[in-house]
Amino acid sequence: MTESTLHAKLLDGKRVAAEIADKTAARVEAIKQRSGATPCLVTVLVGDDPASVTYTRMKRKRCEALGMTSRKVELPAETTTGQLVAALTELAEDTSVHGILLQHPVPGPIDERAAFEAIPAAKDVDGVTMHSFAAMSFGLPGFHCATPGGIVRLIDAYDIDVTGMHAVVVGRSPILGKPMAALLLQRNATVTVCHSRTKQLPEIVKQADLVVAAVGKPQFVQGGWIKDGAIVIDAGYNPGNVGDCDFDGCAARASLITPVPGGVGPMTIATLIEQTADAAAEQLGLDGV
Numbered sequence: 001m002t003e004s005t006l007h008a009k010l011l012d013g014k015r016v017a018a019e020i021a022d023k024t025a026a027r028v029e030a031i032k033q034r035s036g037a038t039p040c041l042v043t044v045l046v047g048d049d050p051a052s053v054t055y056t057r058m059k060r061k062r063c064e065a066l067g068m069t070s071r072k073v074e075l076p077a078e079t080t081t082g083q084l085v086a087a088l089t090e091l092a093e094d095t096s097v098h099g100i101l102l103q104h105p106v107p108g109p110i111d112e113r114a115a116f117e118a119i120p121a122a123k124d125v126d127g128v129t130m131h132s133f134a135a136m137s138f139g140l141p142g143f144h145c146a147t148p149g150g151i152v153r154l155i156d157a158y159d160i161d162v163t164g165m166h167a168v169v170v171g172r173s174p175i176l177g178k179p180m181a182a183l184l185l186q187r188n189a190t191v192t193v194c195h196s197r198t199k200q201l202p203e204i205v206k207q208a209d210l211v212v213a214a215v216g217k218p219q220f221v222q223g224g225w226i227k228d229g230a231i232v233i234d235a236g237y238n239p240g241n242v243g244d245c246d247f248d249g250c251a252a253r254a255s256l257i258t259p260v261p262g263g264v265g266p267m268t269i270a271t272l273i274e275q276t277a278d279a280a281a282e283q284l285g286l287d288g289v
């Protein structure tokens, strides 16, 4: 896209995530000095899906770059729900572990909900349990689901007040669309949630002041669906660094848009590591860190 056709300004998730990371690194240092303990995140991966292997490695590397420790638990694809729950329960009881991330999706035969619920709320730094979802929906203290949590942090960093906006969330997964809708509602947006059975999707998206695309289909949301001046948040991440929105088409209409990569992705990791520092401070009984 040329400068003349790019209408939207970019919401720079990479920059905002780096600012959060700097603050988190300072907090990690303070936690270490005051408690002698090092905040620790454990990633749990079932199977060897290449994208999941990459994501968990990125998350651990980010933790380590900020002075935290990280461990990995890797289980074979044939792992049963019972075996996964047992592994998570062991981590739940390990006082040297402050945050637990179970990489989604787990292989089909596993009861993913049962596995997520084996993570105690205090260590649910990825915000995937029913407890975290309920707390988030009620506006009570607790951990945000990392991707929608990252999106609200990005919106806040740009001083965007969504009060009264019509927000359209395309996608209703438990880790993205639904918690996104809850967080936007909590911030007084008027929220419409769309999914694969939604009729006349383009017409609904055209009414949006804020669109969140969380579909898992490359370049799915078209520029022609976007109202002039709307804000477009592309949560999608598909092979080849492609989002769920047609970037050029949407950027020609939107006022603000997240790039892929460099938008929502870095904010997800920033939220995860920030919440791991929060979890460590809480579990170590440290106030004001």
Ligand code: NAP
Residues within 6 Å of the ligand: 147, 170, 171, 172, 173, 174, 175, 176, 177, 194, 195, 196, 197, 198, 201, 213, 214, 215, 216, 217, 235, 236, 237, 238, 244, 264, 265, 268, 269
């Ligand atoms: P998901 O579990 O597959 O959910 C996709 C959602 O899109 C579902 O609710 C589905 O509706 C809806 N959908 C599918 N086809 C549709 C259609 N034709 N029209 C309208 N809605 C449709 O995916 P997810 O885990 O939420 O992930 C969504 C995207 O976010 C993916 O691109 C993923 O890679 C990305 N992601 C990015 C990050 C990050 O850190 N950047 C983190 C997580 C996910 P139904 O419910 O009716 O099936």
